[in-house]
Amino acid sequence: MNRRYMRTMTKWLVAVFFGIYIFSLQAAGMDSNQAQIASCVACHGADGVGKADQYPNLQNQKTAYLVKQLRDFKSGARKDATMTTIAQSLSEADMQMLAIFFAQVK
Secondary structure: OOHHHHHHHHHHHHHHHHHHHHHHHHHOOOOHHHHHHHHHHHHHOOOOOOOOOOOOOOOOOOHHHHHHHHHHHHHOOOOOHHHHHHHHOOOHHHHHHHHHHHHHOO
């Protein structure tokens, strides 16, 4: 299989699993903000400290910086298959909410 096909399939699978994950969190009684935070916390930690080396620390980052990174993932200006797929589903308000959350966690 060629690389382009594999990247496309990876993005598709991430989107599907992310959608299922968000749906299951909402079915468990979380509102959309809580579900989105929970999906970010899965990798970036509840305290904003990445759970593994490949996940950057978001704790105490400036809100404007975090929003810019999410916008860049969404637009494709910054490349990461997982984050690009996740950012595609975020509205501007979602990005602001997530950035404020991680800017304030300790």
